[in-house]
Amino acid sequence: MSLNALEMKDVSFSYNHQQVLEDINFTIEENDFVAIIGPNGGGKSTLLKIVLGLLTPDKGEVKVFGREPKKALDLVGYLPQHTHFDLDFPIDVFETVLMGRYHGMFKNYTSEDREIALQALKDVDMERYKDRQISRLSGGQMQRVLIARALAREPKLLLMDEPMASIDPEMQNSFYQLISHLKDRMALVLVSHDVGTVSMHVDKIACLNQKLYYHGPAEEAGEGLEEIYHCSIEHISHGIPHRVLRKH
Amino acid sequence: MFEFIQYDFMQRAFIAAILVSVACGAVGTYVVIKKIVSMSGAISHAAFGGVGLGYLLGVNPVVAAIPFSIVAALSMGAVQEKVKISEDTAIGILWSVGMALGIIFVNLKSGYAPDLFSYLFGSILTVSNTDLYIMLVLDLIILMVVFLFRREFMGVSFDEEFSKVVGLPSTLINMLLLALIALSVVVLIKVVGIILLIALLAIPAAICKQYTYDIHKLMISSTIIGAILTSLGLILAFIFNLSSGATIILVLGAALFISYFIHE
Numbered sequence: 001m002s003l004n005a006l007e008m009k010d011v012s013f014s015y016n017h018q019q020v021l022e023d024i025n026f027t028i029e030e031n032d033f034v035a036i037i038g039p040n041g042g043g044k045s046t047l048l049k050i051v052l053g054l055l056t057p058d059k060g061e062v063k064v065f066g067r068e069p070k071k072a073l074d075l076v077g078y079l080p081q082h083t084h085f086d087l088d089f090p091i092d093v094f095e096t097v098l099m100g101r102y103h104g105m106f107k108n109y110t111s112e113d114r115e116i117a118l119q120a121l122k123d124v125d126m127e128r129y130k131d132r133q134i135s136r137l138s139g140g141q142m143q144r145v146l147i148a149r150a151l152a153r154e155p156k157l158l159l160m161d162e163p164m165a166s167i168d169p170e171m172q173n174s175f176y177q178l179i180s181h182l183k184d185r186m187a188l189v190l191v192s193h194d195v196g197t198v199s200m201h202v203d204k205i206a207c208l209n210q211k212l213y214y215h216g217p218a219e220e221a222g223e224g225l226e227e228i229y230h231c232s233i234e235h236i237s238h239g240i241p242h243r244v245l246r247k248h
Numbered sequence: 249m250f251e252f253i254q255y256d257f258m259q260r261a262f263i264a265a266i267l268v269s270v271a272c273g274a275v276g277t278y279v280v281i282k283k284i285v286s287m288s289g290a291i292s293h294a295a296f297g298g299v300g301l302g303y304l305l306g307v308n309p310v311v312a313a314i315p316f317s318i319v320a321a322l323s324m325g326a327v328q329e330k331v332k333i334s335e336d337t338a339i340g341i342l343w344s345v346g347m348a349l350g351i352i353f354v355n356l357k358s359g360y361a362p363d364l365f366s367y368l369f370g371s372i373l374t375v376s377n378t379d380l381y382i383m384l385v386l387d388l389i390i391l392m393v394v395f396l397f398r399r400e401f402m403g404v405s406f407d408e409e410f411s412k413v414v415g416l417p418s419t420l421i422n423m424l425l426l427a428l429i430a431l432s433v434v435v436l437i438k439v440v441g442i443i444l445l446i447a448l449l450a451i452p453a454a455i456c457k458q459y460t461y462d463i464h465k466l467m468i469s470s471t472i473i474g475a476i477l478t479s480l481g482l483i484l485a486f487i488f489n490l491s492s493g494a495t496i497i498l499v500l501g502a503a504l505f506i507s508y509f510i511h512e
């Protein structure tokens with residue numbers, strides 16, 4: 001019997017009494033490819049942080065491959081939406097990616113770890129920058145490095161919070177190609193506002209706005225969601241902030 | 249010109265200069281890149297409580313400062329975790345409460361505390377052999393811990409959230425780093441004193457950080473620069489008969505100033 005990559009049962013979460021997630025029931029099977037969409041402040045990033053054990057829900061149960069989130073971290077990769085680090089830090093691109101290979105105290109990075117990190121950099125076409133200090137990268141290049149850091153973990157569940165922010169169209173194409181290969185090896189969760197593009201690639205879509213409004217096959221999303229796609233393509237591509245979801 | 253090298257106390261002073269530089273290179277580097285200079289300042293001032301306790305109990309104040317400053321550092325870390333009060337506030341409180349404790353401890357011990365000033369402002373020329381042994385042992389502990397936990401220190405200094413996500417025990421590692429800062433403080437006390445030592449801890453790494461983005465080079469160059477500048481301060485203090493701790497700090501400050509111009 002194979003375990004689900006993620007099982008959330010009746011999960012609620014609030015930041016200082018402000019309810020952000022309410023009774024979320026959400027299952028991701030092995031090798032699922034799911035996009036999470038929803039308006040700003042809908043709780044998408046919060047949900048990922050719960051899966052990573054960075055936040056603890058007020059109630060409900062979270063299991064990642066049948067384990068507590070904090071006990072499953074060696075199976076999970078993460079690309080954060082925002083990073084908090086100092087770009088002027090003495091670290092180069094390769095070392096940054098290598099951090100994705102961390103597997104515990106007193107464990108040196110092996111030559112295999114280094115190869116995997118290098119391959120991850122090749123996958124995002126950043127190999128030639130591997131010795132560059134991170135403050136000397138453009139925003140999109142930095143984003144690629146962080147994608148590589150998440151890939152280098154070789155996770156069974158890969159969580160990516162708006163990976164395509166500041167990535168150019170050409171790289172976006174190769175990114176979707178890359179993850180279509182990754183699909184046989186892991187479950188993928190992608191937070192995105194670009195509903196149009198995402199729906200062409202993913203198998204399932206989850207709409208999150210405090211509650212989970214829809215979770216199912218992308219093509220069966222029905223009229224409502226088509227409407228949503230339509231609206232989001234038109235408006236998001238014009239850079240106008242817009243509520244992606246209908247009011248429920 | 250170099251006759252001062254014949255004096256035993258000068259030889260001990262130069263050895264002390266090298267020993268402090270090791271702590272500055274290894275731990276000062278993290279203090280600078282993790283931006284915890286003022287927190288380290290608070291730990292150093294809190295160490296005065298330990299010095300006072302040493303007086304009171306009649307043990308070597310430097311030895312008494314070891315457990316005391318470690319406890320102070322860890323309580324600082326606990327505050328950081330809980331975030332009930334802001335870190336900035338906690339730093340300010342630890343800073344003066346530690347000093348106040350030290351003063352009360354000294355008060356409680358009736359009689360005059362003759363060399364109290366040397367712990368506050370340093371006195372590299374009166375470093376004893378015992379002091380050197382303590383510094384050496386602490387340096388060795390520091391180097392060993394830094395070597396063993398270099399990946400973890402790098403991880404929490406660079407990107408704490410991500411280090412949690414890859415299963416790195418970030419709370420424990422932050423605590424360990426604060427404890428290392430406490431040990432470095434003790435290494436530095438005799439040389440520049442509690443009040444001045446934060447500059448010695450931070451300036452060598454601050455100078456070298458402008459020139460390298462490789463953390464290993466940063467640590468090694470900070471150690472070398474630290475040893476050179478501390479020795480230079482020591483020589484100037486001797487020649488001009490100035491207070492050694494203050495002279496060393498001014499040499500470091502001047503070097504930092506000049507290095508910015510060279511770098512520009």
Ligand SMILES: Nc1ncnc2c1ncn2[C@@H]1O[C@H](COP(=O)(O)OP(=O)(O)OP(=O)(O)O)[C@@H](O)[C@H]1O
Binds near residue numbers: 039040044
């Ligand atoms: N650290 C925090 N403390 C308090 N409230 C927070 C915090 N982080 C997020 N929130 C609140 O929680 C809600 C959900 O935030 P979250 O970041 O999960 O949204 P999101 O769906 O990822 O939005 P976006 O599309 O803008 O990235 C928001 O209303 C936000 O104001």
Ligand SMILES: [Mg+2]
Binds near residue numbers: 044045161
């Ligand atoms: Mg978000």
